[in-house]
Amino acid sequence: AAKIVIGREEIERFGDANTLEVLKRLPGVTVPGAPGRGGNPRMRGMAGGYTQILVDGERIAPGFSLDSIPPEQIERIEILRAPTAETGARAIAGTINIVLREGFRKRLNDLNLSLAVEGDHVSPSLSWTRNDTFGPWIVNGSLSLFDRHTTTPSRNDRLDTDLATGVPVLQRTGLFRSDDERRGLHASARLQWRNEQGTSLMLMPLLIASDGSNRGRGTIDQTLGATPPEFARSDTLTEGRFRLARLNANVNHRLGAGPRLEWKAGFGDAHWRGVQHREEFDAADALLQTYDENTDSRDRNATLSLKVASLLGDGHQAVGGVELERNRRLESKTTLRDGVPQLTEFGENLEATSSRYALYAQDEWTVNPQWSVHAGLRIEGITTRGEGADGSVGSNRSRVTTPLLHAVWKPSAASRDQVRASLTRSYRAPSLGQLIGRPSLNRVDPAPGPNSELSADNAGNPLLRPEVALGLDLAVERYLADGGVLSANLFVRRIGDLIRNVVALEDVSWSPGQPRYVSRPQNIGDALSRGVELEAKFRLDQLVDDGPRTEVRANMSLFSSRVDGVPGPDNRLAEQPGGTLNLGADHRFRGTPFTLGANVNHTPGYRTRLDADRTVVQSEKTVVDAYAVWALGTDTKLRLSLSNLLSPDTSNTTRVQSQGLEQSNRTTTRSWLNARSE
Numbered sequence: 315a316a317k318i319v320i321g322r323e324e325i326e327r328f329g330d331a332n333t334l335e336v337l338k339r340l341p342g343v344t345v346p347g348a349p350g351r352g353g354n355p356r357m358r359g360m361a362g363g364y365t366q367i368l369v370d371g372e373r374i375a376p377g378f379s380l381d382s383i384p385p386e387q388i389e390r391i392e393i394l395r396a397p398t399a400e401t402g403a404r405a406i407a408g409t410i411n412i413v414l415r416e417g418f419r420k421r422l423n424d425l426n427l428s429l430a431v432e433g434d435h436v437s438p439s440l441s442w443t444r445n446d447t448f449g450p451w452i453v454n455g456s457l458s459l460f461d462r463h464t465t466t467p468s469r470n471d472r473l474d475t476d477l478a479t480g481v482p483v484l485q486r487t488g489l490f491r492s493d494d495e496r497r498g499l500h501a502s503a504r505l506q507w508r509n510e511q512g513t514s515l516m517l518m519p520l521l522i523a524s525d526g527s528n529r530g531r532g533t534i535d536q537t538l539g540a541t542p543p544e545f546a547r548s549d550t551l552t553e554g555r556f557r558l559a560r561l562n563a564n565v566n567h568r569l570g571a572g573p574r575l576e577w578k579a580g581f582g583d584a585h586w587r588g589v590q591h592r593e594e595f596d597a598a599d600a601l602l603q604t605y606d607e608n609t610d611s612r613d614r615n616a617t618l619s620l621k622v623a624s625l626l627g628d629g630h631q632a633v634g635g636v637e638l639e640r641n642r643r644l645e646s647k648t649t650l651r652d653g654v655p656q657l658t659e660f661g662e663n664l665e666a667t668s669s670r671y672a673l674y675a676q677d678e679w680t681v682n683p684q685w686s687v688h689a690g691l692r693i694e695g696i697t698t699r700g701e702g703a704d705g706s707v708g709s710n711r712s713r714v715t716t717p718l719l720h721a722v723w724k725p726s727a728a729s730r731d732q733v734r735a736s737l738t739r740s741y742r743a744p745s746l747g748q749l750i751g752r753p754s755l756n757r758v759d760p761a762p763g764p765n766s767e768l769s770a771d772n773a774g775n776p777l778l779r780p781e782v783a784l785g786l787d788l789a790v791e792r793y794l795a796d797g798g799v800l801s802a803n804l805f806v807r808r809i810g811d812l813i814r815n816v817v818a819l820e821d822v823s824w825s826p827g828q829p830r831y832v833s834r835p836q837n838i839g840d841a842l843s844r845g846v847e848l849e850a851k852f853r854l855d856q857l858v859d860d861g862p863r864t865e866v867r868a869n870m871s872l873f874s875s876r877v878d879g880v881p882g883p884d885n886r887l888a889e890q891p892g893g894t895l896n897l898g899a900d901h902r903f904r905g906t907p908f909t910l911g912a913n914v915n916h917t918p919g920y921r922t923r924l925d926a927d928r929t930v931v932q933s934e935k936t937v938v939d940a941y942a943v944w945a946l947g948t949d950t951k952l953r954l955s956l957s958n959l960l961s962p963d964t965s966n967t968t969r970v971q972s973q974g975l976e977q978s979n980r981t982t983t984r985s986w987l988n989a990r991s992e
Contacts, residue, residue: 315394315395315396315397315398315688315720315734315736315787316394316395316396316734316736316787316789316791316803317392317393317394317395318340318341318392318393318395319390319391319392319393320336320340320390320391320392320393321390322388322389322390324336325385325388325390325391326385326386327900327911327941328911328913328939328941328955328957329428329941329953329954329955329990329992330385330955330957331428331430331437331439331957331988331990332380332381332382332383332384332385333380333381333383333384333385333388333412334354334355334380334381335350335385335939335957336385336388336391337355337380337391337410338355338915338937339867339896339898339913339915340391340393340869340896341393341847341848341849341869341871341896342357342358342359342393342395342408342803342845342847342869342871342894343355343356343357343393343410343894344356344359344891344894344917346889347964348466348935348964348983348984348985349935349937349957349958349961349962349964349985350432350464350957350958350985350986350988351464351466351983351985353379354367354379354380355367355380355410356407356889357393357395357407357408357410358407358408358805358807358843358845358871358873358890359845359871359873359887359889359890359891359893359894360406360407360843360887360889360890361887361888361889361890363742363745364405364406364407364742365405365407365408365409365410366397366401366402366404366405366408366409366410367380367409367410367412368401368409368410368411368412369383369411369412369414369520370411370412370413370414370518370562371401371411371413372560372562372580372617373404380412382498382500382522382524383412383414383500384439384441384458384460384500386424386426386441386443386456386458387414387415387441387443387456387458387500387502388412388413388414388415389413389414389415390413391410391411391412391413392409392410392411392413393408393409393410393411394408394409394411395408395736395787395789395803395805395847396408396718396720396736396738396785396787397409397716397718397738397740397785398676398688398690398718398720399633399674399675399676399690399691399692399716399718400621400633400635400674400676400690402672402692402694403692403694403714403716403718403738403739403740403741404694404740404741404742404743405740406740406741406742406781406783406785406807406809407807414456414502414504414518414520415443415445415454415456415502415504422443422444422445422446423443423444423445423446424441424442424443424444425440425441425442426440426441426442426443426992427439427440427992428440428990428991428992429990429991429992430462430988430989430990431988431989431990432463432464432465432986432987432988432989433465433986434465435463435464435465436463437460437461437462437463437464438460438461439458439459439460439461439462440458440459440460441456441457441458441459442456442457442458443455443456444456450507450508451505451506451507452504452505452506452507453503453504453505453506454503454504454506455501455502455503455504456500456501456502456503457499457500457501458499458500458501459498459499460496460497460498460499461496461497462494462495462496462497463493463494463495463496464493464494464986465491465492465493465494465986466491466492466494466983466984467489467490467491467492467983467984468489468490468491468492468981468982468983468984469487469488469489469490469981469982470486470487470488470490470979470980470981470982471486471487471488471978471979471980471982472484472485472486472487472488472977472978472979472980473485473977473978474539474975474976474977474978475975475976475978476974476975477971477974477975477976478974482538483538483539483975484536484538484539484541485536485537485538485539486534486535486536486537486539486543487534487535487537488532488533488534488535489532489533489535490530490531490532491530491531491532492528492529492530493528493529493530494526494527494528495526495527495528496524496525496526497524497525497526498522498523498524498525498526498556499521499522499523499524500521500522501519501520501521501522502518502519502520502521503517503518503519504516504517504518505517505518511567511568512566512567512568513565513566513567513568514564514565514566514567515563515564515565516563516564516565517561517562517563518561518562518563518564519559519560519561520558520559520560520561520562521558521559521560522556522557522558523556523557523558524555524556525554525555525556526553526554526555527551527552527553527554528550528551528552528553528554529549529550529551529552530548530549530550530551530552531547531548531549531550532547532548532550533546533547533548534546534547544594544757544758545594545595545596545602545603546595546596546597547594547595547599548592548593548594548595549592549593550590550591550592550593551590551591551592552588552589552590553588553589553590554586554587554588554589555585555586555587555588556584556585556586557583557584557585558582558583558584558585559582559583560580560581560582560583560615561580561581561582562578562579562580563577563578563579563580564576564577564578565577572624573622573623573624574622574623574624575620575621575622576620576621576622576623577619577620578617578618578619578620578621579616579617579618579619580615580616580617580618581615581616582613582614582615582616583612583613583614583615584612584613584614584615585611585612585613586609586610586611586612587609587610587611588607588608588609589606589607589608589609590605590606590607590608591604591605591606592604592605592606603651603652604650604651604652604653605649605650605651605757606648606649606650606653607647607648607649607650608646608647608648609645609646609647610645610646610647611643611644611645611646612643612644612645613641613642613643614641614642615639615640615641615642616639616640617637617638617639617640618637618638618639619635619636619637619638620635620636621633621634621635622634622635629679629680629681629682630677630678630679630680631677631678631679632675632676632677632678633675633676633677633678634674634675634676635672635673635674635675636671636672636673636674637670637671637672637673637674638670638671639668639669639670639671640667640668640669640670641667641668641669641670642665642666642667642668643664643665643666643667643668643700643746644663644664644665645663645664645665645666646663646664647664647752651760656755656761657752657753657755657824664700664750664752665700666698666699666700666746666750667698667699667700668696668697668698668699668746669696669697670694670695670696670697671694671695672692672693672694672695673692673693673694674690674691674692674693675690675691676688676689676690676691676718677689677690682727683724683727684723684724684725684726684727685721685722685723685724686721686722687719687720687721687722688718688719688720688721689717689718689719689720690717690718690719691715691716691717691718692715692716692718693713693714693715693716694713694714694716694741695711695712695713695714696711696712696713696743696780697709697710697711698710698711698746698749698750700746700749700750709776710744710749710776710777710778712743712779712780714739714741714780714782715739716738716739716740716741717738717739718736718737718738718739719736719737719738720734720735720736720738721734721735721736722734729793730793731791731792731793732791733788733789733790733791734787734788734789734790734791735787735788735789736785736786736787736788737785737786738784738785738786738787739782739783739784739785740782740783740785741780741781741782741783742780742781742783742813743780744778744779744780744813744835747774748774748775748778748813748835749774749775749776749778750774750776752773752774753771753772753773753822753824753832754771754772754773755771755824756769756770756771756772761822761824761825761830762824762825762826762828763825763828764828764829764830765830765831766831766972766973767817767831767927767970767972767973768970768972768977769831770817770830770831770832770833771822771824771830771831771832771833772815772832772833772834773822773832773833773834774834774835775834775835775836778813778835778836778837779811779837780811781809781810781811781812781813781837782809782810782811783807783808783809783810784807784808785805785806785807785808786804786805786806787803787804787805788803788804788805789801789802789803789804790802790803794852794856795856796853796856797851798850798851798852798853798856799849799850799851799852800849800850800852801848801849801850802846802847802848802849803846803847803848804844804845804846805844805845805846805847806842806843806844807842807843807844808840808841808842809840809841809842809843810840811837811839811840812837812838812839812840812841812877812879813835813836813837813838814835814836814838814877814879814888814924814925815833815834815835815836816833816834816835816836816838816925817831817832817833818831818832818834819831819832820832838877838879838880839877839878839879840877840878840879841875841876841877841878841887842875842876842878843873843874843875843887843890844873844874844875845871845872845873845874845893846871846872847869847870847871848869848870848871849868849869850866850867850868850869851865851866851867851868852865852866853865853866854866862901863901863902863904864899864900864901865899865900865901866898866899867896867897867898867899867900867913868896868897868898869895869896870893870894870895870896871893871894871895872892872893873890873891873892873893874886874892875887875890880923880924880925880926881923881926882923883923884920884921884922884923884929885922885923886920886922886923887922888922888924888930889922889932890920890922891917891918891919891920891932892918892920893917893918894915894916894917895914895915895916895917896913896914896915896916897913897914898911898912898913898914899911899912907944907945907946908942908943908944908945909942909943909945910940910941910942910943911940911941911942912938912939912940912941913938913939913940914936914937914938915935915936915937915938915939916934916935916936916937917934917935917936918934919931919932919933919934920932927970927971927972928968928969928970928971929968929969930966930967930968930969931966931967931968931969932964932965932966932967933963933964933965933966935962935964936960936962937957937958937960937962938958938959938960939955939956939957939958939959940955940956940959941953941954941955941956942954952991952992953991953992954989954990954991955989955990955991955992956987956988956989956990957987957988957990958985958986958987958988959987961984961985961986961987962985963982963983963984963985964982964983964985965980965981965982965983966980966981967979967980967981
């Protein structure tokens with residue numbers, strides 16, 4: 315499968331504050347949201363869930379964000395553009411594997427101190443990495459501490475228009491400010507032991523802990539309309555704590571002169587606690603209502619796997635394995651409105667379990683020095699059990715069989731140039747929240763009582779089926795001298811049973827005798843996504859005689875998609891832009907200790923039709939980063955990094971037509987320049 319490996323040199327080049335900032339520059343990868351405020355990354359522009367995110371080959375825990383991993387603790391980043399039988403088929407868009415510091419190549423005792431300035435806030439951080447040997451053990455450890463402060467101002471403009479006359483009937487402007495404080499630590503280690511017979515043992519503990527608070531303030535000013543806003547001013551305070559502890563173990567050994575066995579086991583515990591208090595006031599500053607929400611969620615996870623690899627002769631290597639995984643979620647949630655409990659019929663406690671098994675086999679066949687073929691088959695089943703939205707206990711079972719075929723051809727046996735082709739089947743399983751999500755009531759029109767399509771409640775759907783995709787990938791890679799590369803990758807994904815939220819009028823238990831509009835995830839039909847990804851990395855003196863030794867990086871991706879169950883135009887996959895572009899260069903001045911570099915990341919704006927009456931318009935996003943490094947000695951460097959130099963505002967506009975009206979909500983979010991020295 316086409317694979318990109320990003321090593322330590324590229325990871326530390328810009329001195330990024332978090333891992334998401336590193337990923338946004340990689341080919342075909344987009345990070346949603348305002349600059350510096352994004353969520354987990356996506357490949358091929360496809361929304362969350364289509365990209366498989368792994369840390370050391372293991373799927374990340376619910377509620378875990380990659381921005382909690384400091385770049386200093388990452389050994390390399392692997393990007394697989396197509397699934398394989400071994401890495402898993404829950405990767406319709408592809409797989410991003412974050413590999414933490416590993417191995418013992420040389421003794422390290424690195425200390426990194428940094429200070430970031432964003433607006434009026436200063437955020438310090440510290441990281442320490444140590445590689446050494448202790449008797450028969452090779453030990454690698456990393457520790458990072460951070461104290462992050464950010465402010466995010468935003469503005470919401472709402473305009474309601476009468477569809478029959480085109481006359482505006484309501485106009486409001488909301489101003490909001492979010493102040494976020496977050497403190498935490500991230501600690502990881504690898505303890506490796508190997509004997510003379512080649513048997514090895516590796517222990518990989520991981521600990522993440524963070525505490526934070528967010529204070530939100532908002533005001534709404536209405537200049538047109540007979541219906542007053544639900545509030546004129548609001549104050550919200552949210553406090554949260556996240557803890558993740560995990561231990562992975564890996565044992566490798568050989569059965570005599572026969573196959574090699576690799577055993578893996580892992581145990582994890584992720585715990586999230588959050589408390590929110592919200593007050594809403596009228597124009598005279600009188601208290602209208604209060605909301606209190608208390609959430610305590612715990613996810614426990616255990617995995618066990620066995621892989622067997624054996625050389626069969628004639629260029630064949632057979633690999634097979636079995637994987638078992640068990641997840642258990644315990645969630646306690648209470649919601650109070652003016653001190654009165656809401657949704658009491660569902661109880662406060664939710665318990666859900668998810669069990670997964672996978673069987674796979676693959677044959678890696680080197681046909682001759684120019685041809686290699688990789689054929690595999692993976693069978694994966696998931697069973698989810700838990701309390702449904704009506705309080706009953708139900709289950710959801712799914713099983714997907716995924717054949718996979720990859721081939722590599724080299725024009726010459728001595729050449730590194732190659733052509734890759736992949737024909738695969740992959741899938742996306744519904745999340746626990748989509749299957750067994752408790753209802754979430756809209757605050758604009760609270761229950762009991764009526765609401766509208768514009769203020770629908772949210773609930774899960776235990777009958778969801780997994781999305782299954784047929785995929786075709788074709789890549790051409792040309793390698794230049796001194797590490798340069800030119801590549802082009804074409805991809806097509808045909809997705810069946812696409813999941814999308816659908817709003818419908820329902821009789822619900824939380825509003826007896828009064829139907830309410832509810833948004834639930836549904837399988838709505840098929841979709842097609844395709845695109846091309848281009849990448850070039852080279853030095854200018856490789857192309858121009860006597861040119862400067864400036865390293866140039868460029869990648870461009872173009873995406874298009876079509877959802878069959880939604881009328882056009884713009885019936886694309888949700889949150890998929892038309893493409894992304896990165897242009898960057900680095901130059902080290904000969905005879906001096908200075909290196910300078912910069913990068914431009916651009917994502918064009920786009921419009922998405924979610925259904926016949928609902929569209930979303932996302933503005934373009936351009937992020938410019940730069941850095942300068944001064945080598946004070948062989949072991950000491952001083953780096954100044956400037957990210958988001960242009961500090962552009964980003965906007966998202968949702969337009970919904972319902973009951974003779976079109977409601978337009980445009981949210982504009984401000985971003986900030988971030989300066990960081992280390």
